[in-house]
Amino acid sequence: MPARPRIALVPGEPAGIGPELCVRLAQRDWPVDLVAYADPGLLQDTATAFELPLELLDINAPSHAGALALAPFPLSKPVVMGRPDPDNARATINALLAAGQACIGGELQGMVTGPVHKANINAGGIAYTGTTELLADQAHTDVVMMLASPELRVALATTHLPLREVPEAITPALLERCIRITDRALRRQFGIGKPRIAVLGLNPHAGEDGLLGSEEKAVMIPVIERLRTQGFQLSDPLPADTAFLPRKLTHFDAVLAMYHDQGLPVLKFSGFERAVNITLGLPYPRVAVDHGTALELAGKGEADASSMAAAIELCAKIAARANEIP
Numbered sequence: 001m002p003a004r005p006r007i008a009l010v011p012g013e014p015a016g017i018g019p020e021l022c023v024r025l026a027q028r029d030w031p032v033d034l035v036a037y038a039d040p041g042l043l044q045d046t047a048t049a050f051e052l053p054l055e056l057l058d059i060n061a062p063s064h065a066g067a068l069a070l071a072p073f074p075l076s077k078p079v080v081m082g083r084p085d086p087d088n089a090r091a092t093i094n095a096l097l098a099a100g101q102a103c104i105g106g107e108l109q110g111m112v113t114g115p116v117h118k119a120n121i122n123a124g125g126i127a128y129t130g131t132t133e134l135l136a137d138q139a140h141t142d143v144v145m146m147l148a149s150p151e152l153r154v155a156l157a158t159t160h161l162p163l164r165e166v167p168e169a170i171t172p173a174l175l176e177r178c179i180r181i182t183d184r185a186l187r188r189q190f191g192i193g194k195p196r197i198a199v200l201g202l203n204p205h206a207g208e209d210g211l212l213g214s215e216e217k218a219v220m221i222p223v224i225e226r227l228r229t230q231g232f233q234l235s236d237p238l239p240a241d242t243a244f245l246p247r248k249l250t251h252f253d254a255v256l257a258m259y260h261d262q263g264l265p266v267l268k269f270s271g272f273e274r275a276v277n278i279t280l281g282l283p284y285p286r287v288a289v290d291h292g293t294a295l296e297l298a299g300k301g302e303a304d305a306s307s308m309a310a311a312i313e314l315c316a317k318i319a320a321r322a323n324e325i326p
């Protein structure tokens, strides 16, 4: 590993707030070298629009305040802020995949990503449900999406899936995989010795002893009981409506929610500007913002850069820790 970790900074949707966040955060000194995987013209135009200095350096150069190393990914069409263009979808995805490949190959030690507009990528003819899934496929590995704020960590058993498909997706194998990946990441990436995971039930009141749904008894409890015998610290399926009470959360290091909107509204309500999205299970740290493309704010200078700043900080911390923890 180089003396200073090198981390990709990928803006995501060019017509969203991602490029502005990258240019603003390039003004700071970081304990890592930042390598932008982006269209150089877009970054320079953004810097000019906000009257910020920006130097784009060779891909292997060290970055510093006001200067980013650059891996160029030219867009096909000029960017109109707030209006994603499907013709730019390919370059957006290629930048993410190239950064992922550089992380897998060891040239980079992690990746920070801005928000991607899922519908625009699909309108560009590329099947895409999220960057989590894209990078998992590329690395041929199972992953878990976790959103984390300073107060709360929420992992998801299922991610970008229509709600009607969720119950069938929650199989014993999936649940076991998610628990193992989450437990391992809490140890290795967050430095927690004996992680305690709160597992949320799928149904109201965690099924109310079978009255309101059978998945807890039929699928979840057997997996939880088996993994407990192997040393995992897991709750029984908890009713999701009260699992997030602050008093209850003190007993756990992370919450495993069964689906996207069971866990993320609580996390985003409690820590929208400070939370990040981390992909657990990849062979490198990938940390993203906790928000979307916010098209209505693009180009206006009103976007809050705190989540991307927190993403760079966490990615840098995990990259530095990678060599310390077996």
Ligand SMILES: NC(=O)c1ccc[n+]([C@@H]2O[C@H](COP(=O)([O-])OP(=O)(O)OC[C@H]3O[C@@H](n4cnc5c(N)ncnc54)[C@H](O)[C@@H]3O)[C@@H](O)[C@H]2O)c1
Pocket (backbone or CB within 6 Å): 012, 017, 114, 115, 116, 117, 118, 119, 131, 277, 288, 289, 290, 291, 292, 293, 294, 295, 296, 297, 302, 303, 304, 305
């Ligand atoms: N990390 C990601 O790639 C990611 C995350 C979430 C959503 N998305 C995508 O983004 C698109 C828009 O999604 P959405 O509208 O549901 O969510 P959004 O996060 O873009 O917007 C929700 C609200 O939060 C505000 N907001 C978001 N980020 C902000 C910031 N940094 N500073 C100030 N205000 C901010 C917006 O103005 C809006 O009012 C969708 O295509 C979605 O799939 C991507």
Ligand SMILES: N[C@H](C(=O)O)[C@H](O)COP(=O)(O)O
Pocket (backbone or CB within 6 Å): 116, 129, 130, 131, 132, 133, 260, 264, 277, 288, 289, 290, 291, 292
């Ligand atoms: N589920 C995330 C959220 O709501 O914040 C988001 O869509 C981003 O997911 P990817 O990192 O997989 O694109």
